[in-house]
Amino acid sequence: MIMLPEFYETNLKRELGRAEYLLLKILINLLQSIKTVSLEALATALPIPILFESRRKKIQRFLSLNYIGLAE
Secondary structure, three states: OOOOOHHHHHHHHHHOOHHHHHHHHHHHHHHHHHOOOOHHHHHHHOOOOOOHHHHHHHHHHHHOOOOOOOOO
């Protein structure tokens, strides 16, 4: 699993729930390994034993969270 700098670890753990934080770490790892930024590619590679469409929706919901978006 990827290691994040301590500053990010501390702040992300505080802002995200345990499941969201774990999903974020998995997504970062997947992005680095598959080197493709597409929802379908990430859903295909996501190691969760659920249907492809459910994985795609899970990623989509996670990325649409208010505190995941860019700060204005």
